[in-house]
Amino acid sequence: MSTQALFSQLLIGLINGSFYALLSLGLAIIFGLLNVINFCHGALYMLGALVAWYLLEHLGIGYWWALLIAPLVVGLLGVVIERTMLRRLYGLDPLYGLLLTFGLALVIQGIARNYFGVSGEPYDIPEQLTGGRNLGFMFLPNYRTWVVVFSVVLCGLTWYLTERTRLGSYLRAATENPLLVQAFGINVPRLITITYGLGVALAAVAGVMAAPIYRVSPLMGADLIIVVFAVVVIGGMGSILGSIITGFALGVIEGLTKVFWPEASSTVIFVIMAIVLMVRPAGLFGRTT
Amino acid sequence: MTSPAPRSEPATNGAVAAPAVAASTRSLRWPIVAMVVILAVAPFVAYPVFLMKALCFALFACAFNLLIGYAGLLSFGHALFFGAAGYLAGQAALVWGFPFELAVLTGTATSAALGLVVGWLAIRRQGIYFSMITLALAQMFYFFCLRAKFTGGEDGIQGIPRGKLLGLVSLDNNYTLYFVVLAIFVFGFLAILRIVHSPFGHVLTAIRENEPRAISLGYKTEQYKLIAFVLSAALSGLAGGTKAIVFQLASLTDVYWATSGEVILMVLLGGLGTLLGPVVGAFVIVVVESYLAQLGGWVTVVQGALFVVCVLAFRRGIVGELSRLLHRPL
Numbered sequence: 001m002s003t004q005a006l007f008s009q010l011l012i013g014l015i016n017g018s019f020y021a022l023l024s025l026g027l028a029i030i031f032g033l034l035n036v037i038n039f040c041h042g043a044l045y046m047l048g049a050l051v052a053w054y055l056l057e058h059l060g061i062g063y064w065w066a067l068l069i070a071p072l073v074v075g076l077l078g079v080v081i082e083r084t085m086l087r088r089l090y091g092l093d094p095l096y097g098l099l100l101t102f103g104l105a106l107v108i109q110g111i112a113r114n115y116f117g118v119s120g121e122p123y124d125i126p127e128q129l130t131g132g133r134n135l136g137f138m139f140l141p142n143y144r145t146w147v148v149v150f151s152v153v154l155c156g157l158t159w160y161l162t163e164r165t166r167l168g169s170y171l172r173a174a175t176e177n178p179l180l181v182q183a184f185g186i187n188v189p190r191l192i193t194i195t196y197g198l199g200v201a202l203a204a205v206a207g208v209m210a211a212p213i214y215r216v217s218p219l220m221g222a223d224l225i226i227v228v229f230a231v232v233v234i235g236g237m238g239s240i241l242g243s244i245i246t247g248f249a250l251g252v253i254e255g256l257t258k259v260f261w262p263e264a265s266s267t268v269i270f271v272i273m274a275i276v277l278m279v280r281p282a283g284l285f286g287r288t289t
Numbered sequence: 290m291t292s293p294a295p296r297s298e299p300a301t302n303g304a305v306a307a308p309a310v311a312a313s314t315r316s317l318r319w320p321i322v323a324m325v326v327i328l329a330v331a332p333f334v335a336y337p338v339f340l341m342k343a344l345c346f347a348l349f350a351c352a353f354n355l356l357i358g359y360a361g362l363l364s365f366g367h368a369l370f371f372g373a374a375g376y377l378a379g380q381a382a383l384v385w386g387f388p389f390e391l392a393v394l395t396g397t398a399t400s401a402a403l404g405l406v407v408g409w410l411a412i413r414r415q416g417i418y419f420s421m422i423t424l425a426l427a428q429m430f431y432f433f434c435l436r437a438k439f440t441g442g443e444d445g446i447q448g449i450p451r452g453k454l455l456g457l458v459s460l461d462n463n464y465t466l467y468f469v470v471l472a473i474f475v476f477g478f479l480a481i482l483r484i485v486h487s488p489f490g491h492v493l494t495a496i497r498e499n500e501p502r503a504i505s506l507g508y509k510t511e512q513y514k515l516i517a518f519v520l521s522a523a524l525s526g527l528a529g530g531t532k533a534i535v536f537q538l539a540s541l542t543d544v545y546w547a548t549s550g551e552v553i554l555m556v557l558l559g560g561l562g563t564l565l566g567p568v569v570g571a572f573v574i575v576v577v578e579s580y581l582a583q584l585g586g587w588v589t590v591v592q593g594a595l596f597v598v599c600v601l602a603f604r605r606g607i608v609g610e611l612s613r614l615l616h617r618p619l
Binding site: 031037085088089094095096098099100102103104105106107108109110111113114222223226227229230232233263266267270271273274277278281282 | 429595
């Protein structure tokens, strides 16, 4: 086993971990306030990548603008989804939210597939981040370093936003008891809309970052979201920091499995989920109800 | 005016739009007789292979409805049991040379065993987590099937022989096979009817309506949920095994998450927690899909749109609305 292979798989693991962390973070925030598991999270991640590709291919707008525009577009779509559809389901069994967003995921992926085909398109790494540096024991591509660093920063910002700002304190309070928070004169329905928009915008950012690493394809989010569900079950959705740590850790474990036992790499996260369910059913960071 | 999401988590199991009182067997007698008569005449009007596909999915949907409609558990991984039974039935008929009925039973038993394992893990968490766990475990099984040798990977198991019923009657004739499949479907349907109206079924309904209360009344709800899960898995396996032999093919499609979604849509469209709803839903979806087949990729868009419409405006489903109009449970 060459150290070169080990470290490059570790890096890929860290990158997958960044995406797991960003997606499960969004899921956890949305679930906390809306009590809905957002099944179309994977489809919106894909849409983020697709918007970035469209901007570059048809409008000549590059990566850095895409990193700003794609989350805006997807976030606005999220606001529309919340205002027109999810809003009607509050007070019903949360399973209906899951079914609705599953249907939306099918619609979004189906439309993307019809206009885009299944094979997918490559997206070039932005000029400033091409190349890499040789660390002696491994070659470190600049773009991959950027993805990991930027994901960590985004996770940190989200943590700061929810734990240290006024908006975050409203958000945490509304997660505990929305009626009481509303009684204090805070516009909870608007807070819910903002939260959903921010949650899916995070998914879109992950999608833009993923575009140069994987090909942009309509189904890139479909299988990913199921892995992220397993990540969420393992970590429990009670804690922001917990989601971040679980996401990165599982990405790394998956990367290591690719080195030592490649056949098991696609199932290792699910196996870990089964073990966690046996040992600690509430999840690593979950609270037992 | 909109109110924010409610916080009471475990107790919300029962909000699924299902009739509060299960239909009594007697009030269902004539609708069921009518259904069986229609199904017995159908192959002389429509193509029998197409009808057999619809019947297999109808049984699958009824088995799924046993969980969501009566126990309030939304499994998002039921394709696992449908597909696994198909693989094992195919393997038994093709490689081990089992006759038809034993091959189907092998598939059913496999799904029941898998249901025991998956159910045992999944009922440790409630509500939305239960759905995510079943989905994740089914995806794990999908990856296993993709790599395992006996499943044939992307090719699936092809050329499964239909064999002879009890070693006597050749099933190569589509009409003969149709009536065997119809018999299997009716058996499964009546089994579910019996389960739902048994004391066990009433406890399931009680768990769906209010699990903490059922616990406080002294019911070991986890055991009830597990038994319901295994029964549902076994009946899904019966449907999947039969389908594999009818089409002489067991493939990855049947274990993929899209199939799990499809069966949910059938039950949702037909009517959650109604006995006839899943049958109606399955026939509607199979017909719609075959008509839309020439549209290619648009099928998923239509499916997704149906989901959205059903959840937003049509939560009772076709049979649920009908039963409301007729003022009688169906």
